[in-house]
Amino acid sequence: MEVNTSATQGASTPFDIDIPVAxxxxxxxxxxxxxxxxxxxxxxxxxxxxxxxxxxxxxxxxxxxxxxxxxxxxxxxxxxxxxxxxxxxxxxxxxxxxxxxxxxxASRMADTAQVADMAAVLQALIDQHPGLLMENKGSALALHYRGAPELANVVRDTMRALADQHAHAFALQPGKLVFELRPRGxxxxxxxxxxxxxxxxxxxxxxxxxxxxxxxxxxxxxxxxxxxxxxxxxxxxxxxxxxxxxxxxxxxxxxxx
Ligand SMILES: [Mg+2]
Missing domain, CATH: 3.40.50.1000 (HAD superfamily/HAD-like)
Incomplete structure (x- = not known):
């Protein structure tokens, strides 16, 4: 896979590409x-x-x-x-x-009991660390640490452990100040x-x-x-x-x- 490692400065912008809208x-x-x-x-x-x-x-x-x-x-x-x-x-x-x-x-139809179990684990962590925010999307769970960036490692380790426990149905998806458990596949x-x-x-x-x-x-x-x-x-x-x-x-x- 070609990887563009340059930062914004010096990277090509799309302004001079011809984009035929139709x-x-x-x-x-x-x-x-x-x-x-x-x-x-x-x-x-x-x-x-x-x-x-x-x-x-x-x-x-x-x-x-x-x-x-x-x-x-x-x-x-x-x-x-x-x-x-x-x-x-x-x-x-x-x-x-x-x-x-x-x-x-198919993986969207996740077991709601599994999601509830994982949400309970995350809620226990949030009870200890109120700066964390859980987003329950029904068949995906996100744990945001924008309000507590110092907890990045705690959030990552917790989410990784849950992803490992539920690896048949969920995968770990890192993002900007968030880790998410999304349906696998x-x-x-x-x-x-x-x-x-x-x-x-x-x-x-x-x-x-x-x-x-x-x-x-x-x-x-x-x-x-x-x-x-x-x-x-x-x-x-x-x-x-x-x-x-x-x-x-x-x-x-x-x-x-
Ligand atoms: Mg985005």
Whole structure:
């Protein structure tokens, strides 16, 4: 896998690439990509100019646009409202295509008793360390330590132990100040490949923008398909282009109209 180790400075920006909107399939991560991160996931909002840029792009691309997120579909819809687009939620464990049909991966149907057991372990840790925040997504669990970054190792070790105990159904997904237990066998890259097999995405050139480790499988699949990959912010990546922030992405998207 080609890895782009450069930081934002000196990396190629997408501003001088020709993006034919009518023949491109647009895939976007949400948190940290379309919207700035916030102290808690509930506080993340789409800026009005980003919402306008997405609505225009959805229209001009023939609705060949999808959000590929770690959030559940219902949560993505809430942030994008009133715009409704195709969504891959829970890192690809649930997919709503452009026709509005929702499919759940087999591993999405996780044993709710297992999730409850794991949530109880995490709640006990949070009771000791109130700076931690659990996000229970039904079939995925995230433990955020943005409010207590000094607990990174405790959070990692706890989540890794749970992932090991439930390895048949769950995998550990690191992210920015978060560790997550996501359903095993799904990925953002897999979700993009699935959507690229269907109208209106099929036959187009894929473009994927993301900011975090979970997006790397998306970058890899889109690079393999000869598409365009853009990393938001710093950090190692196999994306071929970079933009510094969600605001810079919006500025660029507005140039595509
Ligand atoms: Mg993100």
């Amino acid at each position: 023949t491109t399939a647009f895939f976007f991560d949400l948190d940290g990509t379309l919207a700035d991160l916030a102290p808690t996931p509930d506080e993340v909002r789409l800026q009005p100019d980003t919402a306008c840029a997405l609505a225009a792009l959805a229209k001009h691309s023939g609705r060949a646009m999808a959000v590929i997120s770690g959030r559940a579909i219902v949560d993505v819809d809430h942030i994008l409202a009133p715009l409704v687009v195709a969504v891959a939620g829970l890192h690809g464990a649930e997919i709503r295509n452009a026709a509005g049909v929702v499919t759940h991966s 799904v990925s953002k890259g897999g979700a993009i490949v699935t959507l690229m097999g269907e109208a209106p995405f099929a036959g187009r050139t894929p473009l994927f923008v993301g900011d975090d480790l979970t997006d790397e499988t998306g970058f890899a699949r889109v690079n393999e398909a000869g598409g365009i990959t853009i990393k938001i912010g710093d950090g190692q990546t196999c994306a071929r282009h970079r933009l510094p922030s969600p605001g810079a992405l919006t500025t660029w998207l507005l140039t595509l109209q």
